[in-house]
Amino acid sequence: MSLAGKVALVTGAAQGLGKAFSEALLKRGAKVCVTDVKISQGEATVADFQRQYGSDKAMFIKCDVASADEFERTFKVLLDNFGHLDIVVNNAGILKEHDPIRTISVNLGGVMTGTNLAIKALSKEHGGRGGLIINIASVAGLTAQAYFGPAYTGTKFGVVGFTRCWAFNPHIEKMGLRFAVLCPSFTKTDILNSMDALYIDDAHKLVAQLGINPVSTVVDGFMELVDNEQCNGAVVTVTSKEGIVYHKQPLAPSKM
Ligand SMILES: NC(=O)c1ccc[n+]([C@@H]2O[C@H](COP(=O)([O-])OP(=O)(O)OC[C@H]3O[C@@H](n4cnc5c(N)ncnc54)[C@H](O)[C@@H]3O)[C@@H](O)[C@H]2O)c1
Ligand SMILES: CCCCC/C=C\C=C\[C@H](O)C/C=C\C/C=C\CCCC(=O)O
Numbered sequence: 001m002s003l004a005g006k007v008a009l010v011t012g013a014a015q016g017l018g019k020a021f022s023e024a025l026l027k028r029g030a031k032v033c034v035t036d037v038k039i040s041q042g043e044a045t046v047a048d049f050q051r052q053y054g055s056d057k058a059m060f061i062k063c064d065v066a067s068a069d070e071f072e073r074t075f076k077v078l079l080d081n082f083g084h085l086d087i088v089v090n091n092a093g094i095l096k097e098h099d100p101i102r103t104i105s106v107n108l109g110g111v112m113t114g115t116n117l118a119i120k121a122l123s124k125e126h127g128g129r130g131g132l133i134i135n136i137a138s139v140a141g142l143t144a145q146a147y148f149g150p151a152y153t154g155t156k157f158g159v160v161g162f163t164r165c166w167a168f169n170p171h172i173e174k175m176g177l178r179f180a181v182l183c184p185s186f187t188k189t190d191i192l193n194s195m196d197a198l199y200i201d202d203a204h205k206l207v208a209q210l211g212i213n214p215v216s217t218v219v220d221g222f223m224e225l226v227d228n229e230q231c232n233g234a235v236v237t238v239t240s241k242e243g244i245v246y247h248k249q250p251l252a253p254s255k256m
Pocket of ligand 1: 015016017018036037064065066137138139185187189190
């Protein structure tokens, strides 16, 4: 499916998975707004994208997802430049167990703020064209591990619950919105370099036991969610053992 004419915003996209998701969307014809706290790396990523895909296809905006004001300004600048928005990917995340409050502000607060702003910008009830909100959690958001960060795990469980709850909202259909959650297992990115020393050895042991995703497989899982237009509220894991798998909520939501 072509994404020509679509506009996407991806948070934490200067490097790693966010950069790879952005490039996958660009390859399919979308325009992408790359946002990140890392200014020089974000600008370099966008310069590279502009060389490959066209100067009008990508832009960079510095945005700390933990700052509601900065995030709101980012949506405004994006809409002023690209005119509309169709896909929001709340990807920015950190793994810093020594700072649980910052972990909550970025991993969960950032996803909540980004989702709420996306609902306003995309909703047909607010003058938008409808669209897709993909929130990036982790397998650690579905299954807690014995030797993996509790604060990180708590925020990722939060991302899954928050996003599923929005997907079940009865007004979503008339708003023209679709929600999805991507839950990768260990993936080869720089996030390991930012991990607390306390967890590095255990992370390496888990990786040796369970394997590690190449970024490309996680991108396949991401594009599966972009393309599965019939599916609202999908939660998909990407693991090296099982590949891309859809997960139902353990108990169905109650009906009125
Ligand atoms: N790599 C993995 O093993 C793995 C597995 C499951 C889920 N994830 C999730 O995928 C997402 C991307 O991780 P990654 O592996 O690409 O990590 P990464 O560290 O390579 O990239 C994360 C990006 O987010 C940015 N960022 C950090 N704090 C930010 C903030 N406050 N505002 C805006 N941007 C910010 C960083 O500058 C960086 O560019 C994260 O949410 C992470 O939890 C990663
Ligand atoms: C080279 C090591 C890379 C380490 C990446 C660092 C952080 C990863 C964060 C992920 O969100 C956590 C992922 C997995 C949680 C732990 C184990 C689950 C394993 C499930 C499985 O693959 O079967």
